[in-house]
Amino acid sequence: MPVYKIPESVLVVIHTPELDVLLIERAQNPGFWQSVTGSKDSLDEPLIETAMREVWEETGIKVAADHLRDWQLSNVYDIYATWRHRYAPGVLKNTEHVFSLQVPRGTEVVLAPREHRDFMWLPWREAADRCFSPSNAEAILQLPQRVAPSLSGGANQTETTS
Incomplete structure (x- = not known):
């Protein structure tokens, strides 16, 4: 019996205090830059x-749970046709939960070569422009408000988009 991916995943925007964002390039899809993502x-x-x-x-x-910031934000989106074979027949949508992780500048990155081929740190606006995923780009654009909610007056809220 085939093992299918669960259509519920996380998106983790990794950034420095200066809001440089880590992007990783998919090994199987050169030019597809993203933050950390993965299914349950x-x-x-x-x-x-x-x-x-x-x-x-x-x-x-290696990160402890208390270092991750849960944005209480969920995005529902259509699974790209290219990746639908990984999911059970008829599964067309994925629910993605957004987190962020602040790391010190110079944090060592060791990629999983079967998944990713390269990485780069970019200022947050440039990182958003480079992402192939619209929900990933939008999360990066929200980063300044999300990491300093006391400055922006913002509170965590749950949003669902399609």
């Missing part, structure tokens, strides 16, 4: 654990 391994896997695991697997950065 099991239906009962807590999202924070999914985020911690994906950061470790994709970047080699």
Whole structure:
């Protein structure tokens, strides 16, 4: 019996205090730059654990749960046709939960070569422009308000888009 991906994932925007954002390039899709993403391994896997695991697997950065910031933001989007075969027949949408992780400038990145071929740190606006995923780009554009909510007066809120 085939093992299908669970259509619930995390997006983790990794950034420095200066708001330089880490982007990684997909190995199978050169030119597709993104933040850390990944699906839950099991239906009962807590999202924070999914985020911690994906950061470790994709970047080699070991992170504790209390260092991740859960934005309480979910995006629902159509799964790209190219990747639908990874999901059960008829599954067309994914729910993505957004997190961020602040790391010191100079943090070592060790890519998983089967998943990613390159990485770069870019100022947040440039990083948003480089992302192939609209929800990833939008999350990066929200970064200044999300990491300093006391300055912007913003509070965490849940949003769902399609």
